[in-house]
């Protein structure tokens with residue numbers, strides 16, 4: 121993906137259009153590029169978000185290219201993410217990107233899609249979910265497995281509610297630690313695989329979540345007969361440039377910012393440092 | 396390419412010409428027991444009898460700290476790219492460092508073009524000189540000592556005379572500033588002899604042909620050499636700081652005291668430092684020195700070789716000489732290929 125300014129290090133000055141609280145530590149921001157510019161991103165790509173004077177952070181684009189403007193869901197963990205949490209509608213930020221490969225939504229057409237999202241991993245996957253919903257007829261069975269730590273950690277509660285209500289999606293949810301408000305399933309995300317029927321011949325599994333989740337989820341997918349080249353994982357690495365130069369994101373010889381962040385299990389099963 | 400010879404005593408005149416004709420001339424100068432590249436304003440401060448400089452000339456193409464983008468915060472947020480590149484000459488560059496510059500050029504100029512690097516590179520004249528190996532040098536194991544491009548002028552010391560290869564028009568202009576004559580067959584033969592006797596001087600050697608090291612690495616991911624070196628490594632990062640083919644970096648924001656403007660600045664960074672791969676939730680993908688040394692070795696002798704068909708080590712010996720624990724890639728390479736393991 122080409123950078124959208126001539127100098128790859130100069131960000132576009134962009135405007136925060138709306139801010140919404142999702143959980144006590146996560147907010148969703150709608151961001152508008154200047155001069156009617158569009159990101160034209162692929163679902164699964166990311167941007168480098170710059171808060172001038174503080175620094176940059178790689179953040180997944182959690183909206184579909186079919187949405188107006190674009191959305192970032194951000195967990196407050198450190199300097200940059202805290203700074204944007206303190207910003208309001210109308211404030212300006214810098215945006216570079218979009219970067220990375222994204223999910224192969226074209227190649228996936230005509231197939232069933234199984235999404236497996238743990239915690240904030242639901243954010244990057246939301247871009248694909250919204251894309252598929254906008255092009256629903258192009259895809260087969262559509263299943264989402266979603267796991268959160270507690271009921272109040274669930275992101276996009278309104279959307280989860282409407283997805284659970286929709287005949288276009290089969291949404292299965294679980295929480296690790298249920299409370300009185302939760303009448304649904306509890307247990308780790310792999311427990312949702314029990315009783316799940318998938319057609320291994322034409323299913324793509326898309327996985328994003330905390331690093332500990334991957335091994336177990338991959339085993340479940342393989343157990344369902346999904347071939348490793350159709351198990352797609354979005355990986356997180358430290359990133360400083362997005363341009364395949366700074367070296368921080370390297371997994372063996374592979375640059376996550378350019379060759380990823382989405383990899384098939386087939387691509388990474390022999391990369392020693394990937395999982 | 397054209398070859399000329401000139402009297403060694405004219406070298407000073409040539410450097411004086413450079414100082415008069417270019418805003419900045421950098422050359423090796425002694426600093427304590429070592430040599431460094433530094434700006435010279437007097438031809439007699441340059442000294443060429445050195446094995447290696449502490450830092451490679453890369454610092455004039457990709458400085459250790461380099462402003463990339465200026466920004467202002469008042470009323471309107473504004474970003475402005477910072478490109479600052481004056482004409483400069485680096486004189487006395489060893490063959491390995493010329494090769495290293497070519498490797499980094501390819502990364503910075505041919506893919507996701509880096510405008511800051513390109514501006515500096517295009518304003519740089521490179522005058523090479525043949526090498527003087529010492530006990531840490533192993534260029535001969537990883538590259539051809541005879542460099543064919545990547546310079547404007549390349550000088551070979553033949554005693555009283557210097558043979559010079561002229562690769563560019565600018566190089567020709569520089570050589571025209573002093574008395575010179577075309578090099579005859581005799582001098583070309585003398586140069587070959589000089590190169591041959593240089594090859595004999597190397598004491599450190601990698602036993603396998605370097606481009607076959609990827610084969611020697613097969614099945615050695617858990618070889619005990621990584622642990623052995625990892626136990627000795629202090630993760631001080633000296634080795635990556637001095638390496639001419641390392642180009643990893645960090646970018647930080649620096650605010651002016653007024654707090655209404657600042658600069659995004661690029662700094663050298665590297666894979667031997669403990670927090671290089673640390674991410675948000677505390678996960679660190681190379682959290683021990685053994686894994687980090689393994690990564691550095693693979694980056695020099697496999698990963699980049701796979702993609703760019705080039706070994707990303709020039710055998711300059713800087714990382715070896717500087718390492719407080721004496722860790723060096725020759726020992727690792729030889730340990731990997733010495734035994735047919737497991």
Ligand SMILES: Cc1cc2nc3c(=O)[nH]c(=O)nc-3n(C[C@H](O)[C@H](O)[C@H](O)COP(=O)(O)OP(=O)(O)OC[C@H]3O[C@@H](n4cnc5c(N)ncnc54)[C@H](O)[C@@H]3O)c2cc1C
Pocket residue numbers: 166175176177178179180181192193194195196197198199200201202240243244355356357358359360381673674675676677
């Ligand atoms: C491709 C990708 C997509 C991501 N998408 C999202 C997302 O949609 N929402 C979200 O909330 N987070 C996302 N992250 C994680 C997010 O980038 C980090 O949480 C953020 O960089 C931390 O920055 P900070 O300044 O707030 O923290 P800091 O104050 O810098 O430090 C907190 C911790 O974050 C680590 N860190 C610092 N810089 C980076 C970096 N560039 N990459 C990774 N870790 C870093 C530090 O090592 C430290 O441990 C994504 C990361 C990647 C690589």
Ligand code: SF4
Pocket residue numbers: 627628629630631632633634635667714717718719720721722
């Ligand atoms: S210089 Fe030596 S001790 Fe320091 S990080 Fe490099 S290998 Fe380790």
Ligand code: SF4
Pocket residue numbers: 634637638639640641695707708709710711712713714715724
């Ligand atoms: S790895 Fe060491 S010997 Fe090789 S180029 Fe870098 S500093 Fe020189």
Ligand code: FES
Pocket residue numbers: 358359360361362363364365366367368369370375376377378
């Ligand atoms: S983020 Fe810099 S190389 Fe990938």
